[in-house]
Amino acid sequence: MAANKLYIGRKVRDLRQANRATQAQFAERLGISVSYLNQIENNQRPVSAGVLVALAEKFRIDLAELSGGEGDRLVSALSETLTDTLFDGYTPSLQELKLVTQNAPGFAHALIAAHRAYRHNSEQLASINDTLGRSLAAAETTPYEEVRDFFHFVDNYIGDLDMLAEALAAEIGIGDADPGPVLSGYLERHYGVRVARATQNDDLVRAYDPEARLLTLNPYLPAPTRHFQIALQIAQLHAEAVVDSVAAGAGFRTTEAYEICRIGLHNYFAGALLLPYRRFMAAAREVRHDLDLLAARFGASLEQVCHRLSTLQRPGQKGVPIFFARIDRAGNITKRHSATRLQFARFGAACPLWNAHQAFESPGRITRQLAETPDGARYLCLSMQVSRGGRGFRQPQQHYALALGCEVSYAENFIYADDMDLTNASAYDPIGISCRICERTQCASRAVPPLKGRLVIEHNMRRTIPYSIRPAGDAPQS
Structure with missing residues (x-):
């Protein structure tokens, strides 16, 4: 499989401006032409390995910071926003999403905020019979x-x-x-x-x-x-x-x-x-x-x-990139962060196949899982139950699951991976982000249909899932 091309124009431009250099001065230090630098900064051409090495040597920066996935959080949030049926008929490619988040992150944030407000208002209006007379300020x-x-x-x-x-x-x-x-x-x-x-x-x-x-x-x-x-x-x-x-x-x-x-x-x-x-x-x-x-x-x-x-x-002293979340018994994610490609759903519950939910079944021990998301990324996932609250018979306690993990390429940094077969493809459980945006059409654990995709109902046949899912944009069969 070919390596992903690296478009980091905004980062290169920010680095140049931080060093108060013109494009001509910066290109000269990197040993490239001004036109090539201009194309890199405008994300018209990817960065070559030679340019990456030059950036690291000339400006003493960590390559991981340039090529790392900190933009994945914004890409993931924007991608989830655009899966809403509000945007039916438009499914952006990953490259389009990256170009927007890298070149116009403020616009991406604004669109996400607008969509979030839209969802809140839609949910408020959907229950208007129960909330008649109340202020719509709660929809913000x-x-x-x-x-x-x-x-x-x-x-x-x-x-x-x-x-x-x-x-x-x-x-x-x-x-x-x-x-x-x-x-x-x-x-x-x-x-x-x-x-x-x-x-x-x-x-x-x-x-x-x-x-x-x-x-x-x-x-x-x-x-x-x-x-x-x-x-x-x-x-x-x-x-x-x-x-x-x-x-x-x-x-x-x-x-x-x-x-x-x-x-x-x-x-x-x-x-x-x-x-x-x-x-x-x-x-x-x-x-x-x-x-x-x-x-x-x-x-x-x-x-x-x-x-x-x-x-x-x-910057310059990053630890192993991990994801971390805290989940309550109802599946609500009350804390979340990911420095990996795995991003948590902003709306809806987490994937039921994720081992975070198993933590409540095994209190007192750390549960391990090898998992693969629909984009082909593989992870080492750890989960454990923790309790918080007062002591004593009559004092209430809250029980949470903690989820922690990393991409498999970093698994050697974790003692928990020592006896796991990381190279065996069948050892990885297929998980998603959440059912509402998951691309897996044949998952028996699916809780709700995806937001995008046409449902096909077959009255004369019953499978594990009571409907089939046809990708959005596919014409119905005659």
């Missing part, structure tokens, strides 16, 4: 969706916050000892804030009294959660200016989204403080991404470890 994009998309499209990495947290971790010695005393000691020495335990066991997790300089924590929190809540308080005091700057620069439409984003950024700093970037990435490589060992080494929870692995996207 929710603040949580705005914030989710913000983190999704910045690659789940906030450089200013991450480096600030890493510097503080080195200053106070995070990673060298039990983080609890280190964090609480720093909080009291530098900010005069004492940490105390609440006297009652209710649904309180944390409470901060700024006047009394007192942080109160639930006495029954597990150690990793307690450490995280202290780190979160440090984030609010130590990183407030950076958090406010990042949130203000995101351009949210509502105050609610702005405030929700600030919470997310405080959480980001807390995770980066407990799991400092370079130290954590080095440990992950050392133990080959053994999640239990990483959790034990840093005094963290499995969820904290998985989430942190998904943020290792620092």
Whole structure:
């Protein structure tokens, strides 16, 4: 199979402009003609291997950053948007999608936002009999969706916050000892804030009294959660200016989204403080991404470890590209990020054949799966169940599945792949993104018909699926 051609015109143009070079100057340093550079920047010609090597040597950049798949998230979101029946009669090629997302990412984001608003309004109007007299304001994009998309499209990495947290971790010695005393000691020495335990066991997790300089924590929190809540308080005091700057620069439409984003950024700093970037990435490589060992080494929870692995996207120092998601029992994806070609559906449930759903059947252990998506990409998928909530007989707990994985080409970095036959095509389970956009027409686990495609109903024959699916655009048989 021929290798995919690499069109990275916008990245090359941004790199040239960052170096304040004209096309003639830049082309001379690369050893190519000005006309060839102009064609590259306008995505009229792909980048050759020789040009890639020259870019790496002359400008000291990581080839993975140029040829990586960070644009896949936007391509996936735009592709899913255009599968809506609203766009019947138009099915763009992958190359068309890439050209739009690479050359006009702002336009792609605008189209996705417009489609999201359209869907919300359509759903609201569909249930108008039940909501008559209510405001249609609820049909707008929710603040949580705005914030989710913000983190999704910045690659789940906030450089200013991450480096600030890493510097503080080195200053106070995070990673060298039990983080609890280190964090609480720093909080009291530098900010005069004492940490105390609440006297009652209710649904309180944390409470901060700024006047009394007192942080109160639930006495029954597990150690990793307690450490995280202290780190979160440090984030609010130590990183407030950076958090406010990042949130203000995101351009949210509502105050609610702005405030929700600030919470997310405080959480980001807390995770980066407990799991400092370079130290954590080095440990992950050392133990080959053994999640239990990483959790034990840093005094963290499995969820904290998985989430942190998904943020290792620092330019020039990227970790293994992974996907990460948290799913509740109803199949709702409450956290998600992917630095791989696998992108999660923005609407609807995840594929029922994905092993993430099996985590609830096997509490206490990590489930493994080799999976293949319709585009031919293959993945090592891991899933596990985690529980959150209060302790005690009458305190409710929430149970979630964590899903983590990488493309098979990176599987050797994971200890979980050691005894798996990665070369055996029959070992891979066929999975999709979600039924509404899945291309597999013969999947017995299909829950709903695809948005695009004609249904053929056969009254005199019953198969596993009660209908056949003809690709969109195919003429019906006479």
